[in-house]
Amino acid sequence: MIKVDDKLKLFAKLVLEKVQNESEKKVNDFKRNQDTVLESEKQRLLKESENLIKKTRKKAENKKRQIVSKAVMDRQRALLKKRKEVYDRMVKGIRDMTSEFVDEPEYLGFLEKNIALGFSKFDAKNAVMLVTPHDMEKYYDSIKSYIDKYKKNDMNVEIKKADDSMLGGCIIEDADKTMRVDCSMEMVLEDNRVNIGKTLTDNV
Known part of the structure; x- marks a missing residue:
């Protein structure tokens, strides 16, 4: 138990x-x-x-x-700035050379070529040709002969001085300034702006 x-x-x-x-x-x-x-x-x-x-x-x-x-x-930005500096120097150099070129014998050939080009694109009866004060004074007789050589027979042409900013060449306008053919040195530079820019791009 x-x-x-x-x-x-x-x-x-x-x-x-x-x-x-x-x-x-x-x-x-x-x-x-x-x-x-x-x-x-x-x-x-x-x-x-x-x-x-x-x-x-x-x-x-x-x-x-x-x-x-x-x-x-x-x-x-630095590259663009450098290219602009070089471009400005190049343009200034070209302008400086141009101021010397207008006194060279070869300039008359350039002037004649641009006057002929201008009249080939101009189609008004009354025209005004603008040239530099320098060219008006030094080459007036040559300019007159080029006008007679290349203008249309029934065309009346008046020669006037452009302002001092024009480098060379010529500009042809009608009396009412509704038609304009620019064959100035400035336009030549402008037409070659792309080539100048390409030169800078390739070298700077």
Whole structure:
């Protein structure tokens, strides 16, 4: 027959085992839960780190592109500025040479050629030819002979001085200034602007 003390001991043992089992279960559940939480937190931190790295890398790449783009633009601006300086010097040099060319014997050939070209494009009965004050004074007789040589037979032509800004050549207008043929040196320079620009592009 089981004594009361033995029953108490047995009961205590059963209770202790139950408490131990439940405690172990709770501990194991807690550990598993903590492992899940820790793993989730670890993944979250890893993802945040990757996003931060991507953002930092993207920011650095954008900054790099901005720096490169600015450097390219600065170089282009400097190159354009240099080309303009060279172009201005070249045009000034051409103008200086022109002021000397108008006193050379070859200039009369140039003038005759441009007068002939002007009349070939002009189709009014009354015309006004503009020439430089220099050419009017020095080459008036030659200009008159070129006009008689190349104008249409029924055309009336009046020779007038242009303003001092004109370099050479001639401009032919009708009396009402509704028709104009520009055969001046300025127009020759303008027509060759593309070639001058190409020369600069190839060499500067």
